[in-house]
Amino acid sequence: MSSGYRGRFAPSPTGAVHLGTARSALLGWLRARSVGGAFVLRMEDLDAPRVRPGAAARMLEDLRWLGLDWDEGPDVGGPFGPYTQSEKLTRYREVAGRLAREGHTYPCTCSRREIAELASAPHGEDGPIYPGTCRDGPSHPGQPSAARMRMPEPPPAFVDLVAGPSPEGLGRGDFVILRKDGVVAYQLACVVDDHDMGVTEVLRGDDLLASTPRQIALYRALGWTPPAFAHVPLVLGPDGARLAKRHGAIAIAALRDGGWSAEQIVGRLAQGAGLADTDTPRSAASLLQGFDLARLRREPARVEL
Ligand code: GLU
Numbered sequence: 001m002s003s004g005y006r007g008r009f010a011p012s013p014t015g016a017v018h019l020g021t022a023r024s025a026l027l028g029w030l031r032a033r034s035v036g037g038a039f040v041l042r043m044e045d046l047d048a049p050r051v052r053p054g055a056a057a058r059m060l061e062d063l064r065w066l067g068l069d070w071d072e073g074p075d076v077g078g079p080f081g082p083y084t085q086s087e088k089l090t091r092y093r094e095v096a097g098r099l100a101r102e103g104h105t106y107p108c109t110c111s112r113r114e115i116a117e118l119a120s121a122p123h124g125e126d127g128p129i130y131p132g133t134c135r136d137g138p139s140h141p142g143q144p145s146a147a148r149m150r151m152p153e154p155p156p157a158f159v160d161l162v163a164g165p166s167p168e169g170l171g172r173g174d175f176v177i178l179r180k181d182g183v184v185a186y187q188l189a190c191v192v193d194d195h196d197m198g199v200t201e202v203l204r205g206d207d208l209l210a211s212t213p214r215q216i217a218l219y220r221a222l223g224w225t226p227p228a229f230a231h232v233p234l235v236l237g238p239d240g241a242r243l244a245k246r247h248g249a250i251a252i253a254a255l256r257d258g259g260w261s262a263e264q265i266v267g268r269l270a271q272g273a274g275l276a277d278t279d280t281p282r283s284a285a286s287l288l289q290g291f292d293l294a295r296l297r298r299e300p301a302r303v304e305l
Contacts, residue, residue, distance in 0.1 A: 012050070029069075158213065162232055202227050
């Protein structure tokens with residue numbers, strides 16, 4: 001029997017599944033399955049220059065090899081598809097049009113450089129906070145424009161199921177939902193999809209914490225109910241920096257080719273996440289019994305292989 005819970009994992013097919021991606025997927029899967037819910041897989045492939053041919057299929061293969069499965073996704077279909085963002089552009093543009101008509105967004109002609117060069121611009125968690133230059137009219141009338149969302153001040157606060165109450169001012173500043181070149185921005189596509197797919201809880205890496213107030217603002221503007229949010233700590237390399245290719249063999253496929261079993265990798269990930277005392281090899285399914293978000297370690301895990 002389904003519990004009504006609907007979780008999802010939404011990777012970008014920009015490379016191989018590495019340990020960090022695998023851990024977020026594993027935790028999302030454990031969360032959904034442990035409460036008898038559905039688990040949805042969605043491919044976020046809108047950032048065309050970063051998308052690697054064949055990466056999406058290889059990601060699904062790696063996640064399956066680790067012992068994960070999903071009820072809906074690009075390869076298995078489902079009632080709320082398409083599950084690949086590049087197949088949904090008309091829908092995103094339609095929602096962007098509605099936001100513009102209702103005055104939630106405005107055309108912005110500022111260039112990235114202009115914004116970066118505002119020496120006095122205060123910086124948020126992810127770059128300079130947009131100072132509102134085009135709020136009352138484009139700074140370069142007649143030039144191509146992006147659609148920028150009016151962010152309420154203060155930004156919406158929320159209580160994260162893992163990270164706790166959001167820090168004051170998180171996500172401040174008007175943000176782009178449709179780029180000048182017509183590319184749909186992550187914030188908009190993510191909200192439209194989580195809404196369309198009936199997602200009740202978003203579990204993802206805490207590098208996206210600052211996106212959450214922006215996404216909640218979009219839900220409110222659209223009159224939609226936001227899901228719950230659970231942001232899990234990232235995986236760090238042995239030097240304490242965010243796990244990256246330079247840390248060596250972190251791709252699941254490379255580990256598999258090097259002789260690691262899925263159970264050995266899951267065992268390591270479980271220990272790092274605080275779900276097991278030792279790194280004893282174990283299956284993903286063996287972690288279901290007693291899985292509880294409250295038991296997750298809140299500090300980032302370091303991996304050493
Ligand atoms: N596609 C995003 C990423 O891979 C994740 C988006 C999300 O989980 O909301 O970073």
